Amino acid sequence: MLMNYYCYIFFLPMLMVTNLMMFISTSWFSMWMIMEINMISFISLIIFDKNIKSEMFMNYFLVQTLNSYFFLFSSILINYINMVELMLLMMNLSMLNKLGMPPFYMWYLKIMKNLNWMNVLILSIFQKIIPLLILNNVLMYKFSMIFNLVLMMLSGLYSSIKGLSQSNLKIIFCYSSIVQMGWIIIMLIFSEMMCINYFMIYTFIMINLIMLLSNYNINNLNNMQLIKLNNKINYYLMNMCIFSLASMPPFFGFMMKLIVIKTMYYYLPMIMLLMLIMNSLISMFFYFRLLFNNIMINSMSNKLNYKFINQINKYNYKILLFSWLSIILLMMYEIM
Template sequence: MFKNYYCYILIIPVFFMSMLMIFLSTSWFSLWLVMEINLILFISLIIFDKMIKFENLMMYYLVQSLNSYLYLLFSMLDMSTFSENMQNLIFIFLNFSMLMKMGFPPFIQWYIKLMNNLNWMNIFILSIIQKIIPLYILMSINYLINEYCYRLILLLLILSMFYSCVSSLSQINLKLIMSYSSVIQMSWIINLLYINEMMMIIYFLVYSLISLQMFFMFMYFDINNLNDLFNLKLTKTFNYLFLMFSIMSLGGLPPMSGFVMKWISIQSLFNLNSFFYLFFMILVSLISLFFYLRIIFPLYLFSSNSKKLNWKFINLNFTFPILFIIFSWFMYILLFYYEIL
């Protein structure tokens, strides 16, 4: 999987230390410095991936560097010398620089191409771990955003969801499907960031957990496209259930935990009377459910060993699916608590 195990083992601890450094940063410049350190470490990490291409790596570096310097430039400006409209424009650019770093349009092709040329472990790092620093910065400047800026950012998120949803419908490459899925899920998370930061953190943690178990299953069984699911040989029933529960939760099917988090986001938009945006976000969510079901159908109906599994008796092999369902119902308790508040 990797060209140099020793370099990989050396870089991983330092890489995660850089992620923790962001929470100790107390100034704009220190945040930028941590971002640059994290960028260098991540490039050092993925350069050992045998599937990586040099042009994708360079594109990633250029996009990340450009947006980092845009962030540094606008964060160093003295806001008191500008008019209110100019301040709003600067805040919008600050937000857009972080959104571009996370792979949102118009700079999305580098993200899709890079994800397609990584192994599943590095895909998890890029789609989840590398989003922590930009999300933290967005949280730190959240109080500066007025309603006009929020509406503009929400419009960008909806356009990103539509583009990702339409682009993923014709894909059979699971890495590309998960790449577009990541953009859609992050759109929900960022929307929740501007409404309720605590719920956003919970949503992000739930999404990270679901993605981790899915990517681990894909990596363990060497699944890279939908055709691999037709001949997938799983000898244990809980592997089927575990993978299907993860996909259904990611798609937002009730009673899974992913549905609860989307319901909280929908209710938050409803309370803000953002019915126009709410309609389109629900529409995209329903359409995106189609490509999640495309993963489940071959897994359940056509996989070579699916009819040989014992579905009649529950034993200890069902521990993980049962825990997964319990976790989903715990999310409903969270929803009830949110309703009370």
């Protein structure tokens, strides 16, 4: 446990620094180097996670390494051969694989359900930054824009449907991450600023949710009532975050999707807009399952884990402070 704590102190700042370094990187090779340092930093964090078995750790390492070398290979050849579109496609697919997007999401699903909540947060948010920044450079080409637009629409539809039948919260948030990344990549095609806004809002919401679930040691839908039994304010804050992820008005997720659809109205055919709206509606039911399960299940009949209730009371004020701070910052950000 102590080793795990020191590991976070040393490697988490390194992981954040590599994300920041990517913003000032100007060459494909420097991007690859930063990406490798970032991968080593995250592997150093998950290697001490007691839930991760050695084969899962190796699976993650091999997937990330293979995609990194595909990226390096295509970035070298793009300047020397007359097959620019093929090399861009290889770069694109390697970054989508690193993001865990369909059809390359199975490794992402397997590792997410076995990580602790802190590493779930890192993998679903902060490990997405570098692949997204590289994709931003690839999306300057028309071929990549069309390819990603179609693939993200299909990915969002597929992930929303798959998430409807899940009860494990980590798997649910895995599919949620895929759905949200689809929207973020679509925004990246049309406006970098919209993409940054949406990613910041999504990050604040996920930090709040995962802090709650981590401190109450909740891993299953049936155990979410533990929050309500212990602290109703935290329960309502959790519901607000879920409503925002579901893009319900007047929450921030709805505002951002409304702006995106309004912007894309001038660029996309109506059939594509309808498909995006349909994806959003399906994902809305996907998130509502989290709320309906809380409302409908009789708490007296659940086999809840109560032994942590007294221990986690001391964390309530921290969650409350961060949650309200996030909401205030988001309101100010929207007004600006």
